[in-house]
Amino acid sequence: MADTHAFFIAAAYGASAVSIALLALWILFDGRAVRRQLAAMEARGIRRRSNTGTGDGR
Known part of the structure; x- marks a missing residue:
């Protein structure tokens, strides 16, 4: 029984990878x-804009 699903499980892991x-x-x-x-x-x-150099945090 486990061998019949092995291909599908391996394919799912392969597709995810x-x-x-x-x-x-x-x-x-x-x-x-x-x-x-x-x-x-x-x-x-x-x-x-984040590189304004004002130093006041705006």
Whole structure:
């Protein structure tokens, strides 16, 4: 009985592992793209609002 379900269980674990790996890669590549965009915007003189340097927490 256990052998009849082994394929489905292995397939479920495999699909989960592939999904998690794809999500991790998506996060990695998206983070790199966002960092590149931020660097390009800062090179053009566009600054982040969180980097105002006022020191008053706003």
